[in-house]
Amino acid sequence: MKKHIGLGLFALGVLSACNNSTPVEEPEATQIVETELDGELLMKNNCLTCHGNGDSHETILAPPMRGVKMHYLEDDMTEAEFVSSVVNWVKNPNEENSKMPGAIKRFKVMPKQNFNEEEVKAIAAYMYRNNLPKPEWLD
Ligand code: HEC
Structure with missing residues (x-):
């Protein structure tokens, strides 16, 4: 029974998502990044060493992911x-492609690293879908 309710809500979500867009539908594949990878864990392991919230604004190594x-x-x-x-x-x-020139000024350009593209996609999809933690020192 529970399963059916879940499915129903899912269908409703899909329907209302369609209703919000213009009549000319874009194929769904361009909207949703399909991945089985755990973006949250990958972000923690690959990005948060630098992009973590840190203890204070003074000691952080990079802007927090949020x-x-x-x-x-x-x-x-x-x-x-x-x-x-x-x-x-x-x-x-x-520097040329940066959307955060202020961060470059403070931290220097992010070092180029050999990340797996599929993993970065999963990380970015996770970022898009979720509220990222707010640093304690921010306010
Ligand atoms: C070795 C430290 C380090 C790691 C690891 C790291 N970054 Fe960064 N990143 C930085 C620094 C420093 C900046 C700020 C300077 C800049 O914008 O280049 C930055 C900036 C960024 C920006 C904004 C760039 C801009 O200027 O527009 C994005 C997006 C980003 N990182 C994504 C990631 C992702 C995703 C990961 C994990 C896959 C990651 N970073 C891992 C250091 C790091």
């Missing part, structure tokens, strides 16, 4: 757009 998301997420951006914008950065971090 702040990165704020700079990357534009109005009406689909998940796929957000993900490709993060992936593009991670593949080739450079």
